[in-house]
Amino acid sequence: MRKQILFLLALSLLCISFTFAQNNVQQRKIDSEFLNAVHYYENKDYDKALTGFDNVINNYPLNSKTTASYFFRIKILIGQKEFERAKDLTNYFIETYPSSRYIDEIRMLKVKLYVDDSEYFDALKEIAFLIDRTKSISYRIEAKTIGGQIAKSYLSSSDLLRLSNAFTGETVKPYLLLLLGKAFLKEGKKGDALNSFTRIIGSYPHSAEYFEAKSLIESPVSGEETSSGQALVGVLLPLKLNSAGEPTSNTAGEILDGIKYAVAKFNSGRTDKIGIVIRDTQNNEERIKQIRNEIGYNPNIKAIIGPIFSNEVRIAINDFDATGIPIISPTATDNDLTSESENFFQANPPLVIRGKIMAQYIFFVANKRLMAVLNSVDGYSPLLAATFVDEFSRLGGTIVTRQTYKSNSLSFAEQFANIAIADSVDGIYVPLAEKSDAPAILSQMVQDSMYVPLFGNQDWFFAKGFETSPELSNMLTFSSDFFIEFNSKDFQEFNNEFSNITGKDVNRNILYGYDTAKYLLTVMKNVDKNRTAIKTKMISGLTTRGYHNNISFDKHRMNRFLNIVRFKDGVFELIERFRSGSL
Template sequence: MSFFNYKYLILILLTFTVQLFAQNQDEQKFNEAVKLFRNKQYQSALNTFQSISNKENPNQTAAKFFVVKTYIELKKYTDAEKEAADFLQKFGLSKYADEVSILLVKSQLEQKKYKSAFSNTIKLIKSSSSTSYKIDAKSIAQKIAGNYLSSYDLKEFSDKENDKKIKAFLLYTLAKLYSLEGQSDKGIKILEEIVNEYPQTDEYFLARNSLSSNQNQQVKDEIIVGVILPLTDKDGKRNIAAEEMLEGIKYAFHEINFNRDNKIGLLIRDSKRNEEEIRDIVQEFDSDKRVKAVIGPVYSDESEIVVSALSQTDLVFISPTATDEDLTENNDQFYQANPPFTVRGKVFAQYIFLKEGKRSFAVLNSLDGYSPILAKSFVDEFQRLGGNILIKETYRSKSVDLSKQISNLSQHLGNLDGVYIPLSDKYDAEIILSEMLKQNFIVPVYGNQDWLNAKGLETSSTISNTLKITSDYFIDFSDFSFNEFNEKFLNTTGKDITRNVLYGYDTAKYLVSVMRSIQSRRNTIKLKIDSGIKINGFHNNISFSKKKRNLYLNILSYSDGKFQLIEKYRGTE
């Protein structure tokens, strides 16, 4: 052997030894990271898995797989989704690919990306060579479709699919969804299509069995709606407002049950303004599978208790009147039929800017109550749309001297389209209007529903006749349909219509409308609500946004001593 060859051999051996040492180090680090993961030391494990997955080595794909798993354990679902997608692009043929696909779907579900999650389960059904993973993926896909997708969404997937086996699966899932939505005829047609056109698929036998069991069969489940209202307080004193709401709720179900064979029952519970009582009622409703949805509670503090208990149930709760801002955050089941104050200021800004075309405004608000919330949401939205807030003034409620604030506003008189004045106390209106007249500050005034009972409107008609406000309720006593309804209600109940009766009636009427055209199950009711269905109510219209809040408000004008409805306006979020 020549000296050159000898040196070359030593170099090869040294290189191999270094590589073997590095591999052994990576193996050791990987095993240590797995131990950290099992001991729930996720952040430390993640750092090691990432360092191993970023370079070529025998543990690279396994480490990358654990990166995805660790991000999910850390609840960093966006990062998990990104890493899973990267894994499947680079290592799509790896033995871990199927499991990573499942993790990708899980991270997307946690982020409420339901259509993306469904799409990735379909990709897994197509790509996996494992019968077990295909079965799991089909099961996951059907759960996603049944709980989070509409028949319209699913039809989009099936219409685009060319693979016959996948197409049959999508059609069968669509047929089940049609049945859940109360469109049984459409579901049966699709089952017949599968039997006639897809005989070589697993779904052929499922469809044939479903058709056989559907023949001459009518399922009549007992349906109950829960009602939770504070009919008494902690001392046992009657709550008249809640009693009136209950009368409205009961009458709405009386109307639908009058000509209905399969009656909808009401399970009415008194919350007694008591936290323990409320939690027991939620548990009772949840355990009774006949209960499909719940109307209530009334107050925001009671609603907060319900919201904290929502993880225990899949029931939908619709509050007729709760207005706190954060009740619908971080949950999928609580809906507010009464718009929160941030929504009211925002929607009014949209109406003024988009409908009336006004661009320059002043704001005068109290520092008390909900007036600052209304003012801020109005200002933020008006400016976001492109409008100008030329001046903003504040005052303490029940002040007797507002001359300075009105004087400051008056300096912009020639450039203003109007002034937004959300009251926190109806008695402030008289002082404000008087000072505006005194300083000849004559501009259109816009406000909130506290102006409905404000003092001084008659004596300041020059300004008050320009007044427009938003309100979560308005009863038009000159409306023929309302008077007809009022007469029927009086004849049936022996009681007159009140504002609280209508809060209860319109919320119940909304839920009745949701349940009318679908199979009344908890998840299908939620899907129907989330579709944006709208009802025209007597006190206000109801239609929920993606944030589960009603975006309708009554826009009212004041003229010659009375308020009149301009329109029921729906804003956006």
């Protein structure tokens, strides 16, 4: 008997092992077919890809690649304009695999199919299902954005009332009520709109729509922007306030001091005062979205100063884009920010145009025609060099030679030997990536008796080694986004006034805030205070003189001014605040 039991046990284990091995072989075949199908898909061979995905779906039992194959199959059908088949397949997928990891993407594909067929009510209904059931914050945000556009452009309040009555979920209900309220406003039914917004505030105080509903009740949007009421400027800074309400970020706090002082000076003695609404972004994406809901739809907010870091600027300009509010950052320098939104203005010139501006100065003002370029292969030095070369050549100048080096190199003998061979050089453009490279560069030039004008970027501000050769150092000119003339009478009077009121001395951060606010307030003076008129005046070329730099914009919305600084007899001097030509 015992032997029989042992035999049966051994037989069972053998069967299990055999089945496991079979499953492994089958899974490898599935994986192989799936990967081949994906390969065909990526190479746009959709017929072969479709065959491969169909094999995974139909020739094997439910497996780890089944739902992914359905997803690709639907995308291929849409690409082949087989919309009805694609729609049927999305319906089947949603009913059969409601817990699939691809369910949100499938729902978004279904929304696209409805929109392409102009079935806008069904599209928003599908979006509502997604918002109600998804666990993904990013999909929820994307769905809400698309749904808002559909509701605004294509649906009436009666459509939205039907949808609102069909859903009860804590996440989707306040969203639909908000869309309904906005539709009522658009149709002039302010009482009905007020009821919708009040339901959100009373029943869904923790919803993402709460603050926007509250803002719309306090300052209901009538569909057309109004210029009535006190004009306000929003100030968005990563203050990171503590429990006492004080900024823990010194940089943001100092920029705010400058903004507040500019507003106080502007309002002094005026009857048409401009107020500010300060919000702490905390350098946090969700907080910025919340601020958008709080102030973005308040028609009295005419413009926004901030944020100051490029990462949070990118979030803000995308979140606020639909509001049409002009946004001006005092300090952000990423190169592509103005391409993200037509409402964004960059008071601090981005790196991509600094090389161009320096090329214009050297060509038109310094009157140089033959230039050598020496740049690091690290950091932003290659970008500055490339844009300089392009612009200088476009203007008609000649780049005699371009040499590169690795930062923290100990010797520059080869590079300067090549420059010397080139001969007839009017100057050398040297955009540093590391200030520590400057002493070695200057030392090599002295060693080679190469006494030609040097031009560079603002990293030279912080470099050392000028004492190596006073004669050579006196030939250094560079660009900078800031320069404070501490010895000028105007600045000293300004500093004394500021210090008497605030108890602080003026510094670079304070001036970033002050000069940006001064510019915006000057724009808002003597203009119809609506967002469109303000933006139009900003791109008109209006110029304000600042203590750290001047500010002026054209249609490209990047500050056209850059400080040109020289080193002379042991001190830095401002040559001029140079305004660029066409960029």
